[in-house]
Amino acid sequence: MRNIWTIARREYKLFFISPIAYVVAFLFMLVLGLFFSLTMYGSISQMAYSPTAPSPQMVISPMVTILLFTIPAVTMRTIAEEQRSGTMELLLTAPVRDWELVLGKWLGSFLFMASLLLLTGVFPLVLNFMVKPGIDFGPVIAGYLGLLLLSSSMLAIGVMVSALFANQIAAFFISLGVVLALWLSNQFTSYVQGFWKTLLDFLDIITHFVSFYRGTIALKDVVFFISLTALFLFFGTALVEWRRWR
C-alpha cells in the first residue's frame, strides 16, 4: 500500500512540474468558461421570452466532452515516459509489485483530475450567486460524482495504453482512439442484434453517465465504472508483466 502511495505522490507532483498540468488545466477552464458565459449570455438575452434560469447541469455536460480529449493527455506520460527514459528498469527492479506500480500511476493521475474537477466547482458556485433563489446542489453533486467515476475509468484506459508504448504521442492517440470508440459504441446498437447489442448496450458509457447527470446515484452505474477501472488496470498490469517476458 505504501508503495502505491509513494508512486502516486511522485506522479501527482510531477504534473505540476511539467507543463502538462497547466496546459490541461488552462484548456479545461477556458473551454468550460466559454460554454458557461455563452449559456449565461444566451439565457439573459432570452429572459423576456422564457424566464427560466439555466440548469446547473450545463456545467457538467460540456465537461464530459472535454474529459474525453484531456484524459489521454494526462495519462500518456505515466508509463511510456518511464520506458523511454530507462527509469522503468529502476521501478521494476525495486521491491515494488507490478500492480502497485500501475495502481500508483493511476492514483496519481486520478488525484490530479480530481483536483482539476474541484477547480471547476467555481462555475456552479458562480451560477448559485446569479440565480435566485440559488441552485439545487443535488444534481451538481451527483454529476460531479459521475464525472469522477467516468474519469477514473478513462484514466485506467490511458494508463493501460501508456504501458504499451515508449512514446507519449503514440500513447496519446491510441488511448484517445479507445476512449472515442467506447464513447461512440452506442451509435452502433441499432445495427447489431443479440449478444452484440447486449454487449454494446452494457458498455455504453453515456447511458451509465446520464443517470448521474439527471441527479440520481444508482449503485449499478457506480459498480459499472469501478469495474471498468479495475478491468483496465488489470490489463495494464498484465502489459507491464508482458514487457518483462519479452
Place this chain on the structure above:
Amino acid sequence: MIQVEGLTKDYGKRRAIDNLSFHAEQGDILGFLGPNGAGKTTTMRILTGYMPPTAGRAEIAGFDVVEQSLEVRRRVGYLPETVPLYPEMSVFEYLKFMGELRNLRDIEDRVDEVLEVVHMEERSDSYIGSLSKGMRQRVGLAQALLHKPEVLILDEPTIGLDPTQIIDVRNLIRELGKERTVLLSTHILSEAQQVCNRVLIINKGRIVVEDTPERLQSRLAGSQRVVLKVRGEPDGLETVLGKVPGISRVNLRPDNTLEFELTPGQDVRPDVARAVINSGFDLLELHAIDVSLEDIFVELTREEPQPPSVSDDGEEEAAFDTDEIAEDEVEE
C-alpha cells in the same frame, strides 16, 4: 551469494546468453568482461529481477530471482547501464523517493550518508537535469547503495567519469566489496584487473574463461612477445629467426617489423640479436611487449579461433595490432 546455473535467455530467435553458470561469494568482486552485445546486461537484468530467464536458474542470497523476486530485489543494489534518473527531481528528492520505495527508515539521514560516500553532498539540492554525466553516474551509484544491499550489481559503473572520479569509484567498489558481493561489468580491461578478484570473460552469451586477473595474465603472459625491426626489407629474416631455439609464432607485420613469442622462462633476445647481425641485417630495434589483459581479451573473444600457424595469423592479427604499432612509434 550469487548462484547461477545454466542461465539462458532468448530474444525471439536470437540467443543472448547461453547456458551461463557461475557463482560469487561474499567479499567477491566479480568482473564481467565482454565486448558489446556479449550478454552482460542481459545477465544482470535477470539477476536483478527485471526479466525472467528463458531457461536455467539464478539465486541471490538463497532466493530465486523468479520465484522470490521481491526478496531478491530488496537485497540487490543495481546501477543499470543507462542511469535511471528523473531529471525534474532534485538529487535529494530522487534518493528520498527511492528510499520510500524501498521502505527504509530514517531516509533523510541515509540519503545524506550515501551522498557523502559518492561525494555529492554539496549538490543535494541541484536538479538532476542540471548535473554533468559523471555526477549523474554518482547519483545512480548512490541510489544503488541506499539500502545497504548485500549484493551490488553495477553495469559499467565508471563510464562517463573523469579520471579522478574513476579512481574514486574504483576505490569505493573495492571498499564495498569487502563486506558485500559485487558484480560489475566493464569493457575497460585494466579496470577489471585493478578492481576485481575474479574475472569472467563472456562472449556471444557464453563464458569464455573464468579466473583471477593475475592467473589470466600469467596464462598467456607465459609467452612473452617481442618486436624486432631491421633497416630495409626483412627478406629472409623469418628463416633466420626460425633457426634460433626458443622462438615461436613469428609474424611479419605490415610495417616490416617482425613479431614473435618467446618460450616461457627462456629469454633468448641476445641470441636473436646475434643471429640477426650475423646474417647481415642492421638491427634497429628489439623490444618486448607485455601481454596485457587486452591481448588475452582479443585472443579469447575473436570471431573464430585461428590455428596458431605463422602465415594465417599474420593477416588476422594485423587489424588488432594497429594501435599497438602506433604506440610504439610514439615511443621512438
